[in-house]
Amino acid sequence: MLDLRKYNSLGEALRAALDRWPNETCLIEVDRERENARLTYRQFKEAALPLAHALQDAGFQSGMRAAIIMTNQSKWLISAYAIFFCGGLLVPLDYKLTPAEQLKLLAHSKAEFLVVEYHLWRAIAQAEGFKTLATRAVLVTEATAGADLAGAKRWEEFRSAGEPAFVPRNRQDPACIVYSSGTGGRPKGCVLTHENYLEQCMAVTPIFPFWPGARYLSIIPTNHAIDFMAGFIMAFTGGGAVVHLRALRPEFIRDAFTRYKITYMAVVPLILKNLQRGLRQRFDALPPGRRKMLEALISLNRTLTRSAPNPTISRMLLRQVHDAFGGELRALLVGGAFTEPATIEFFHDLGIPIYNGYGCTEACTAITLNDSKPFRPETVGRPVPGMEIRILNPDGEGIGEVSVRSKTVMSHYLDDPEMTSETVVAGWLMTGDFGRIDESGHLQLFGRKKNMIVTEEGKNIYPEDVENAFDGLGVKEYCVFAANYLWPARTMVGEQLVIVIHLEPGQTVSPDLTANIAERNRRLLNYKRISGYLLWECDFPLTASLKIKRGELAEQIRGTLGRDSVLPL
Amino acid sequence: MRTLENTTSEVLELAASHFNVPREQLRPDDDFFKKLGINSLQALDLLTHLENHFHIELPDYELQGVSDFRTLAERIQSRL
Numbered sequence: 001m002l003d004l005r006k007y008n009s010l011g012e013a014l015r016a017a018l019d020r021w022p023n024e025t026c027l028i029e030v031d032r033e034r035e036n037a038r039l040t041y042r043q044f045k046e047a048a049l050p051l052a053h054a055l056q057d058a059g060f061q062s063g064m065r066a067a068i069i070m071t072n073q074s075k076w077l078i079s080a081y082a083i084f085f086c087g088g089l090l091v092p093l094d095y096k097l098t099p100a101e102q103l104k105l106l107a108h109s110k111a112e113f114l115v116v117e118y119h120l121w122r123a124i125a126q127a128e129g130f131k132t133l134a135t136r137a138v139l140v141t142e143a144t145a146g147a148d149l150a151g152a153k154r155w156e157e158f159r160s161a162g163e164p165a166f167v168p169r170n171r172q173d174p175a176c177i178v179y180s181s182g183t184g185g186r187p188k189g190c191v192l193t194h195e196n197y198l199e200q201c202m203a204v205t206p207i208f209p210f211w212p213g214a215r216y217l218s219i220i221p222t223n224h225a226i227d228f229m230a231g232f233i234m235a236f237t238g239g240g241a242v243v244h245l246r247a248l249r250p251e252f253i254r255d256a257f258t259r260y261k262i263t264y265m266a267v268v269p270l271i272l273k274n275l276q277r278g279l280r281q282r283f284d285a286l287p288p289g290r291r292k293m294l295e296a297l298i299s300l301n302r303t304l305t306r307s308a309p310n311p312t313i314s315r316m317l318l319r320q321v322h323d324a325f326g327g328e329l330r331a332l333l334v335g336g337a338f339t340e341p342a343t344i345e346f347f348h349d350l351g352i353p354i355y356n357g358y359g360c361t362e363a364c365t366a367i368t369l370n371d372s373k374p375f376r377p378e379t380v381g382r383p384v385p386g387m388e389i390r391i392l393n394p395d396g397e398g399i400g401e402v403s404v405r406s407k408t409v410m411s412h413y414l415d416d417p418e419m420t421s422e423t424v425v426a427g428w429l430m431t432g433d434f435g436r437i438d439e440s441g442h443l444q445l446f447g448r449k450k451n452m453i454v455t456e457e458g459k460n461i462y463p464e465d466v467e468n469a470f471d472g473l474g475v476k477e478y479c480v481f482a483a484n485y486l487w488p489a490r491t492m493v494g495e496q497l498v499i500v501i502h503l504e505p506g507q508t509v510s511p512d513l514t515a516n517i518a519e520r521n522r523r524l525l526n527y528k529r530i531s532g533y534l535l536w537e538c539d540f541p542l543t544a545s546l547k548i549k550r551g552e553l554a555e556q557i558r559g560t561l562g563r564d565s566v567l568p569l
Numbered sequence: 570m571r572t573l574e575n576t577t578s579e580v581l582e583l584a585a586s587h588f589n590v591p592r593e594q595l596r597p598d599d600d601f602f603k604k605l606g607i608n609s610l611q612a613l614d615l616l617t618h619l620e621n622h623f624h625i626e627l628p629d630y631e632l633q634g635v636s637d638f639r640t641l642a643e644r645i646q647s648r649l
Contacts, residue, residue, distance in 0.1 A: 032626070071630040095633055119631045247629050249613050274610050457609060526602035526609075526636070 001210060001238040004202050009169035009194040011084035013237055018045040021239040024212040028260065029074045031246040037074050041239075044078065051155075052082040053164035055113065058137050062087030062167045065177065066113035067106055067135075069093045069120050072218050072244045075141045075155065077232055079115040087167030088113075090176045091189075092223035095120055098525070099127035108187045109177050109414065112136045115155060118143040125150035171195035177414050178225060180361040180460055189414030196364040199407040201233050203384045204366055207355075208264060208331060210238025217243045217256055217265040224458065225365045226266045226335050250274060257326040265329075268336040268458035269343065272354075276346050279321070294318075302349045308373040314351020321350050331355050335366070336458025338445065338492030341377035348375055356380055358443060362429055363387075364408040368443045379442035390428065391437060399446050399490075402435040403428040434490075445492050451485040451550060453495035455527045463497060466528050469520050474513065476504045477540050479548050480530060486554050487563045496531040498566050500557065502540060509535065518569045532566040571649060577642035580619060584638065587618055597639040619645060 002020065007013040018026075022042035029037040039047065060066065066083045068090065070076045083090050091109040093102055095117070102124055106114065114135045116124070121140045124130060130150075138152035169175070175194045179187060208230070210216070218231035231242050243260050245252055256262065267275075283294060297317045304313050311330075315322045322329070331353045334344070339356045347354045358380035359366040367389070370381030383389050387406045394400035409429045412420040423430055432450035435443050452462045463480035470478055483496045499517065503509070514533075521529050536557060541549040571579075577597050585592040588605045595604060602612065616627050619641075625648045635641055 031628075071633070095630075098634065117630065120633065123634055249617055249629070250610070251617070270608060270610060522600050522603045526600075529603070 001205055004198045004237060007198060008171050009084065009173070010175050010197055010233065011081070011087065011166070011169065013198065013233075014081050014084060015166060017041065017236045017239065021212055024239055025241045026236060027074045027077065027242055027244070028215075029244045029246065030252075030256065032252055033255075036246065039074060041236075044081070048078045048081045048085065049164055050159035050161065051078065052085040053160035053162060054158045055082060055086050055088075056164055057160045058113075060086050060088060060113055062169070063089060063173075064113070065089045065091050065109055065111040066115065067091035067093050067109060067111035068223070069095050069102055069114070069116040069124075070141065070222075071095050071117060071246070072222050072227070072231075073246060074244060075115075076222050077242070079139075079155070080232065083113075084175070085164065085166055087169050089174050092176065092178060092228060094179070094221060094223050096221065096525075099124040100129060103127060103129045103133060105179055105187060105189075106133060106135065109179075109189060110134075114138045115141070116152075117141050118147060121150070121152060122147075169194055171198070172411075174411060176228075178223075178228075178361050186416070186419070186464065187414075188416075188419070190361045190410045191412050191414050192361075192364050192410050196408050196410060197229070197233055199386060200229060200364040200366065200384075201237060203386050203406075203408070204229070204369070205234055205238065206385070207369060207371065208234065208333070210235050210240035210263075212239040214238065214240035214263040215243055215260050216240060217245070217253070217260070217262045219245060219248055219253060219271070220266050220268060220336065220458070224336065225359070225361045226333070226458075229365050230264065230266050230333065250278060254278075254324070257324070257329070259326075261326045261328045263328055263330050264333065266333040266335065268456065269334060269339040270337075270456040270458075272332070272334050272339065272347070273343055273456070276343055279346075279350075298349050301351050305348070305351060306375055309348075309351065309353050311351065311353070318350055321352070325352060329353070333357065335359060337454045337456055338380075340493055344370075344377040348372060348377065358433075358445065360429075360431060362410045362423065363404055363406065363431075364410065367402075367404050367406075367431070370442075376440075376442050379438070379444045381443065382441045383443070389437060389443065391435060392430075394436070398436040399434055400436075401449050402431045402433050402443070402445075404431065405429070446490040447484055447488055447492060448482070451482050451554070453482045453484070453497060454492075455495075457527055459527050461497065461528055466497060466524060466530065469524050469528075470499065470517070473501075473516065473520070475501050475507070477502045477548075479540060479550065479553060481550070481554060481557075483531075483563065483566065486557055497529070498532050498534050499530050500534045500536050500553070502536050502538070514569065521569060530569070532568050534561065534566050536561075571646070573642060573646045576623075576646045576649070577639060579622065580638055580642045580645065583618055583622055584615060587615060595638065597642070598637055600636045601638055601641070602636055623649065625649065 018041045026041045026044050027039040066088050091111045118140050139155040139158050140152040141155040171194050174191045176192045177189045216231050216235045220227040235242050301317045334356045344354050357366050357369040366384050368381040368383050390403045391400040405428050434446040466480050479500045483498050541552040581595045
């Protein structure tokens with residue numbers, strides 16, 4: 001791999017990678033059984049530089065912002081490299097957001113250029129608020145012939161001949177603005193520097209090295225910090241290849257493992273659980289004799305790998321299971337949300353190496369990683385190299401708020417000095433999660449201090465972002481909370497949102513009101529929905545500017561009502 | 570040739586039988602995530618079943634943001 005200490009920016013490091021391994025494959029793009037594209041590092045460079053040149057011709061300059069809204073595919077990475085090559089600041093936006101949310105974040109980020117897939121652009125162009133879009137140029141990929149581009153240009157034709165000029169950046173310069181949340185309320189645009197990314201890559205690569213021939217299966221959206229790091233920066237600076245699937249069905253993922261001999265894949269807990277379910281079904285379908293034999297082999301493997309994974313032994317004992325994963329899998333990285341220990345244990349017992357970790361966008365992905373040496377599924381592992389962890393105000397059991405310090409901690413939240421100063425205090429990032437470091441240095445998590453939830457799909461949901469959906473609800477006042485914030489539970493799983501309702505004097509809960517709440521709830525994306533409501537009889541405490549004092553209200557509710565007061569919708 | 574109405578009705582029937590939900594409870598404008606109580610992976614599983622039934626390909630990326638049966642049926646209809 002490249003020695004990243006030598007480089008000042010992502011653009012510089014990636015440029016060196018393209019020159020270092022010109023004939024190695026860097027990208028494979030597959031649509032079901034059809035391979036759409038297979039590019040070497042040289043071909044990647046040949047695709048990106050004319051785009052970079054055209055961007056420069058269109059006035060894209062150092063420090064300007066360019067957003068990408070695309071599903072995982074080769075054009076995502078080609079565009080990102082072209083942006084970095086020009087000294088630009090990348091704004092990766094979530095393609096799963098609604099067009100209105102995407103427009104909001106485009107405005108907040110002040111992105112001047114946008115690269116977007118045609119079908120997503122079509123939805124954005126039809127959304128309310130589209131006319132306020134202030135980007136200077138929009139490049140649309142894969143638009144059909146004769147399509148109405150709503151003023152955009154075709155990405156495939158946006159090319160300029162000749163050698164573009166590489167624009168150097170300093171390590172402390174911002175590289176990306178990554179939104180960790182805030183689509184409805186207050187946007188949280190984490191400004192991450194080139195140093196943040198280079199340091200994170202150097203910290204994690206010794207644990208997950210890439211080399212020419214190593215292959216990463218990219219299924220978590222590339223706008224997510226995990227996939228951007230593993231499926232772009234780490235893979236490329238190590239000479240590896242990234243496999244993109246345009247169809248993310250379980251059957252195509254399974255097929256990709258064996259077809260492309262995958263080395264690494266990052267997943268969120270939901271996908272891991274789905275893989276577990278699929279394997280269980282296959283085990284259950286075995287004839288009793290073979291099933292018994294399999295259980296004996298799993299038990300033997302568990303005993304032999306308790307202190308550390310041993311791929312050779314595991315592959316020998318459970319060959320068929322490992323063959324289904326392609327036979328060359330080194331690690332399944334699971335992150336984005338808390339993973340239940342039982343799921344990790346299931347894979348560990350099969351000898352499938354699972355590395356669960358803990359991190360956040362504000363720390364440029366990983367804070368801790370569990371290397372299974374020894375196997376401790378109830379923890380999220382030890383700090384990655386260069387990461388300092390401090391537990392603030394620990395209670396009698398050593399549990400307190402996790403704070404971290406590292407060169408990977410973000411510079412600031414975009415245009416929000418107040419939230420930045422609350423989150424990064426004297427260089428320490430306040431994670432808002434409760435944890436404890438045990439005697440072997442493993443971090444164990446015990447719930448959140450923050451009023452938020454994280455879904456199994458790795459989505460951070462802040463109640464403030466959900467409240468807009470209930471604007472104009474016919475009650476005196478309402479407020480959305482994370483249930484575990486109202487009633488702290490020492491767990492990171494089963495998190496839910498609840499709406500607290502204060503009725504008008506004399507008002508009662510009518511079927512119309514609950515139907516109205518349910519209807520508004522249905523309009524939210526499935527992972528943002530509330531699970532129940534709570535009736536509160538007092539006025540909400542308000543600030544001078546008439547905002548709800550959420551902390552105070554939570555305290556009042558906590559002191560009066562229990563979790564069993566939540567009524568289902 | 571199927572009409573959009575036929576296609577919508579077949580989508581509702583397939584969804585109902587695949588996820589064991591009474592057919593009469595499903596309406597074209599229902600959000601299938603909520604009504605069927607499914608997550609994004611189960612929705613992909615439903616797409617696979619619909620593809621097999623209608624003998625078409627439904628690209629995942631074109632269905633981003635589609636969450637109601639009616640729009641899903643329209644996307645299918647445009648490919649029949």
